[in-house]
Amino acid sequence: MLGLGTLRRVTRELRQDVAAARERDPAARTLGGSDILLTYGGVHALLTHRVAHGLYEAGLPLVPHVLSGAARVVTGVEIHPAARIGESLFIDHGTGVVIGETAEIGDNVTLYQGVTLGGTGFHRGKRHPTVESDVVVGSGAKLLGPIRVGRASKVGANSVVIHDVPANSTVVGNPGHPVRIDGRRTDPDADWAHLPDPVADAIKALAARVAELEGLLAEATGRRLEPRAEVRPMRRARGPSPAGG
Numbered sequence: 001m002l003g004l005g006t007l008r009r010v011t012r013e014l015r016q017d018v019a020a021a022r023e024r025d026p027a028a029r030t031l032g033g034s035d036i037l038l039t040y041g042g043v044h045a046l047l048t049h050r051v052a053h054g055l056y057e058a059g060l061p062l063v064p065h066v067l068s069g070a071a072r073v074v075t076g077v078e079i080h081p082a083a084r085i086g087e088s089l090f091i092d093h094g095t096g097v098v099i100g101e102t103a104e105i106g107d108n109v110t111l112y113q114g115v116t117l118g119g120t121g122f123h124r125g126k127r128h129p130t131v132e133s134d135v136v137v138g139s140g141a142k143l144l145g146p147i148r149v150g151r152a153s154k155v156g157a158n159s160v161v162i163h164d165v166p167a168n169s170t171v172v173g174n175p176g177h178p179v180r181i182d183g184r185r186t187d188p189d190a191d192w193a194h195l196p197d198p199v200a201d202a203i204k205a206l207a208a209r210v211a212e213l214e215g216l217l218a219e220a221t222g223r224r225l226e227p228r229a230e231v232r233p234m235r236r237a238r239g240p241s242p243a244g245g
């Protein structure tokens with residue numbers, strides 16, 4: 001039930017959340033706890049969630065959802081009251097963060113703006129990610145489905161992660177794939193930057209076929225059509241990636 005114990009827990013968690021902001025945001029180093037408490041949207045969203053989650057666990061209807069909705073309007077961060085969040089989460093900048101109902105977050109996790117811990121469909125049950133302790137999720141990253149992001153991993157900005165992530169690894173891209181595990185580059189044969197371009201290949205095959213038919217037509221009628229522009233794959237099949245990856 002809701003009582004003094006819950007209040008004490010929420011207060012302790014809030015103090016840790018403020019300390020996390022001071023430690024992990026270089027711009028916050030000169031700010032006091034009350035400055036952070038007053039001005040950090042991510043901290044406001046977390047504070048509201050800590051209260052809403054306590055009320056949700058106590059079985060109170062509606063109010064936790066109203067609190068979560070109000071926090072979304074004010075901070076742009078939407079956290080379902082049922083989501084389980086460990087100690088010292090830091091949501092930097094905040095806006096656009098969505099944390100789904102069955103998401104679980106360990107301790108000392110950092111989320112930047114625009115991160116989604118979402119589901120992939122309409123089924124019920126566990127459908128959101130589990131993010132283990134000490135993970136950093138870059139801005140705009142989407143973590144989808146009941147996947148597990150291993151301890152101390154990093155998810156690159158704008159990655160779309162739909163598979164489990166090993167501990168101590170760096171995952172980037174869409175689909176997200178590990179580029180570092182335990183500080184070492186992953187298998188160089190896994191050349192994710194130069195994937196084949198099946199749409200361009202199909203169009204190229206069609207263009208070749210049309211050219212062949214035009215040739216036959218020209219032979220039959222003696223009329224030759226002007227050649228059109230050559231079809232090229234949008235991405236180079238070899239050489240350095242323009243994204244630098």
Ligand SMILES: CC(C)(COP(=O)(O)OP(=O)(O)OC[C@H]1O[C@@H](n2cnc3c(N)ncnc32)[C@H](O)[C@@H]1OP(=O)(O)O)[C@@H](O)C(=O)NCCC(=O)NCCS
Nearest residue numbers: 112137138139154155156157158170172173179180244245
């Ligand atoms: C992924 C990240 C955490 C760096 O982790 P790291 O373990 O130090 O990884 P590295 O910098 O060594 O990069 C590993 C590889 O991934 C590539 N990479 C890094 N971040 C990437 C990203 N977001 N998308 C695609 N590729 C990325 C690097 O170019 C490098 O490629 P290489 O192996 O071919 O050289 C960092 O790049 C990142 O995205 N941080 C998020 C920061 C953020 O959101 N800031 C918002 C502040 S408002």
